[in-house]
Amino acid sequence: MNGQMAIAAAQHRVWKFGDDIDTDVLAPGAYMKLGIDGIAPHCLEAVRPEFAAQVGPGDVLVAGVNFGIGSSREQAADALVYLGVRAVIAPSYSGLYFRNAFNLGLLLLTCARAGELADGETVTLDLRALTVTSAAGVSLPCEPIPEFLLDMVAAGGLLNQLRQRMGASR
Amino acid sequence: MTTPHNPPHTLAQKLIARAAGRPHVDVGEIVNCQVDLAMFHDSSGPRRLKPMLEELGATIWDKSRIVLVMDHYVPEQDDESRRIVRIARDWAREQNLPHVYDSIGICHVVLPQKGHIRPGLFCVGGDSHSPTGGAFGTYMFGIGATEMLGVVVTGQLWVRVPQTLRMVWNNQLPAGLTAKDMMLHMIGRFGMNGGQYQAVEFCGAAVQALSMQERMTMSNMSAEMGAQVGLIAPDETTRAWLAERGVAVNDLSDWCTDPGATTVDQVFDAATLSPQVAAPHSPANTRGVESFAEVAVQVAYIGACTGAKLDDLRAAARVLRGHTVASGMRLMVAPASQHDQEQAELEGVMGVLRDAGAEVLPTACGACSGYGGSIPDGANVIATTARNFKGRMGSATAQVYLASPYTVAASALRGRITDPREMLQ
Numbered sequence: 130m131n132g133q134m135a136i137a138a139a140q141h142r143v144w145k146f147g148d149d150i151d152t153d154v155l156a157p158g159a160y161m162k163l164g165i166d167g168i169a170p171h172c173l174e175a176v177r178p179e180f181a182a183q184v185g186p187g188d189v190l191v192a193g194v195n196f197g198i199g200s201s202r203e204q205a206a207d208a209l210v211y212l213g214v215r216a217v218i219a220p221s222y223s224g225l226y227f228r229n230a231f232n233l234g235l236l237l238l239t240c241a242r243a244g245e246l247a248d249g250e251t252v253t254l255d256l257r258a259l260t261v262t263s264a265a266g267v268s269l270p271c272e273p274i275p276e277f278l279l280d281m282v283a284a285g286g287l288l289n290q291l292r293q294r295m296g297a298s299r
Numbered sequence: 300m301t302t303p304h305n306p307p308h309t310l311a312q313k314l315i316a317r318a319a320g321r322p323h324v325d326v327g328e329i330v331n332c333q334v335d336l337a338m339f340h341d342s343s344g345p346r347r348l349k350p351m352l353e354e355l356g357a358t359i360w361d362k363s364r365i366v367l368v369m370d371h372y373v374p375e376q377d378d379e380s381r382r383i384v385r386i387a388r389d390w391a392r393e394q395n396l397p398h399v400y401d402s403i404g405i406c407h408v409v410l411p412q413k414g415h416i417r418p419g420l421f422c423v424g425g426d427s428h429s430p431t432g433g434a435f436g437t438y439m440f441g442i443g444a445t446e447m448l449g450v451v452v453t454g455q456l457w458v459r460v461p462q463t464l465r466m467v468w469n470n471q472l473p474a475g476l477t478a479k480d481m482m483l484h485m486i487g488r489f490g491m492n493g494g495q496y497q498a499v500e501f502c503g504a505a506v507q508a509l510s511m512q513e514r515m516t517m518s519n520m521s522a523e524m525g526a527q528v529g530l531i532a533p534d535e536t537t538r539a540w541l542a543e544r545g546v547a548v549n550d551l552s553d554w555c556t557d558p559g560a561t562t563v564d565q566v567f568d569a570a571t572l573s574p575q576v577a578a579p580h581s582p583a584n585t586r587g588v589e590s591f592a593e594v595a596v597q598v599a600y601i602g603a604c605t606g607a608k609l610d611d612l613r614a615a616a617r618v619l620r621g622h623t624v625a626s627g628m629r630l631m632v633a634p635a636s637q638h639d640q641e642q643a644e645l646e647g648v649m650g651v652l653r654d655a656g657a658e659v660l661p662t663a664c665g666a667c668s669g670y671g672g673s674i675p676d677g678a679n680v681i682a683t684t685a686r687n688f689k690g691r692m693g694s695a696t697a698q699v700y701l702a703s704p705y706t707v708a709a710s711a712l713r714g715r716i717t718d719p720r721e722m723l724q
Contacts, residue, residue, distance in 0.1 A: 149491065149581065151688050153669075153686075153688045153689075153690060153691045154688070154689070154690075157669075157690060158668050158669030158670060158690070158691060158693065159669060159690075159693060161342065161670070162372070162379035162380060162383060163379070175689060175690055175695060194492065195490070195491055195492040195525070198491045198492060198525065199427065199686065199688060200426075200427045200668075201343065201424075201425060201426055201427040201429075201441040201442060201443050202342075202343070202443070203443030203444050203445055203446075206443070221492060223492060223496070223525060224495075224496025224525065224527055225427060225440075225441055225442070225443070225496075225527075227496070228442060228443065228446055229442075229443035229445070229446065232443060232445040232446045232449075233443075233445055275329060277457075286445065287445050287446065287448070287449050288351055288355075288445055288448065291355055291357070291448070291449065291452060292354075292355060295355050295356065295357060
């Protein structure tokens with residue numbers, strides 16, 4: 130859990146999106162035949178064509194309600210991991226997307242006041258207090274996350290956890 | 300199975316308690332469940348699971364509990380889809396999987412047809428429309444490929460015990476109305492995340508009167524309501540349908556929500572429902588068909604697990620019998636399974652569709668998910684599918700409207716969105 134202190138201090142640039150961002154926009158069906166390296170460049174291009182090329186490691190997505198609705202395709206979460214997105218901050222998520230994101234090591238913060246954050250500003254995250262702090266210093270509370278899911282994100286996802294578990298039992 | 304539950308339980312709680320090996324479970328607690336069956340397809344399954352399993356050096360926990368269905372990239376149309384389907388076929392052979400259904404239909408329809416779904420089971424599927432199993436009183440929902448890897452290795456999965464939102468449909472649906480109209484209406488009212496990943500339970504006289512395939516349409520579209528599962532308490536209709544497929548079920552009386560269990564109820568009158576249409580680009584963008592009278596359409600698509608089962612094909616044929624589609628109109632029919640198509644051939648239903656001008660496409664997911672088939676750019680499409688997200692059917696400029704098979708068929712005849720009740724005498 131040493132990583133948490135480093136994360137708490139890091140600055141994260143905000144990419145802001147609207148309500149109902151669906152899986153077919155995050156991972157378009159036309160590219161689903163490809164690997165994640167072929168899908169990620171098209172992530173969100175239907176709503177913001179420059180996103181995949183310009184997003185940088187450690188950036189965060191801020192979105193409206195119902196983020197990730199639609200399909201079970203986990204590439205919709207994996208594309209953001211691949212592009213280096215640190216977390217998504219939104220008031221609500223599709224339940225299926227929520228499970229997929231943590232399984233892939235992508236942190237989702239459920240924040241009713243996410244709309245107060247602005248595109249392009251930098252925010253800090255505190256995973257212990259579960260808050261997002263805006264550039265102006267306003268601290269927005271997020272909903273609690275079960276400990277085992279935080280552990281999963283810290284491990285980099287379920288596959289890494291299984292890898293550790295199976296390595297240990299061998 | 301007749302022990303009273305204390306406190307009273309919802310159907311969802313009972314199903315989870317059984318899978319968790321517990322006498323009772325509380326809403327909100329997180330429990331570990333033993334998975335009775337895991338289903339995946341060529342897109343979500345082997346091509347993603349195989350490399351992860353090999354890397355872990357892990358084996359499948361119980362092959363008898365795995366079902367693999369090739370439905371997304373079949374028939375193969377290019378090198379990439381050939382490669383994906385080949386991975387699935389090779390892996391099925393290597394692993395000696397006992398339950399593999401290759402190119403015979405869409406997974407959610409094939410699974411119950413082949414007797415894999417029974418009341419009381421706890422199942423997962425590598426596809427978001429997996430809640431279809433809820434029509435049989437099965438706790439079934441969709442998960443992603445990495446989570447499926449966890450299930451395939453351990454046979455277990457966590458779940459947060461959901462609240463139950465009961466959708467009570469009183470009275471009976473009028474002629475020309477279907478489960479699809481009921482679902483579009485509810486999704487329009489509550490939104491695509493209105494189910495809040497809780498359990499939805501459909502009940503009331505109008506639901507009890509539905510055929511098994513119509514019930515499957517309801518549970519299928521629970522996905523578009525954002526519910527984890529869409530359950531229907533099994534009854535004599537369920538028993539009779541399963542018996543026809545050689546599946547005997549025991550006492551069903553406990554697979555229901557106990558009187559006094561805590562639920563949030565919404566009440567609807569089926570008798571006053573009008574045909575529903577969802578406008579681009581969301582299934583929640585729903586209004587009565589009368590709001591769309593001026594909308595011209597160039598393509599009508601009858602397909603998908605949601606809208607091309609035998610009962611859906613029969614409904615379309617009732618409207619199309621003795622007519623041909625409007626000039627310039629393209630009507631595509633992709634039956635949900637070979638079994639449904641064969642039965643529809645025997646009944647003359649496929650003949651009616653062809654005589655009306657339908658192009659019959661392979662029994663696969665096809666254009667619904669933009670994986671196959673061709674929806675022309677800029678076209679107005681009316682479809683029996685579940686989702687009309689921008690670009691989902693493969694063209695970013697197509698405008699997709701969702702409706703029942705009756706409404707899609709009626710619209711194909713007129714070349715504009717049409718109330719099917721005008722066509723049913």
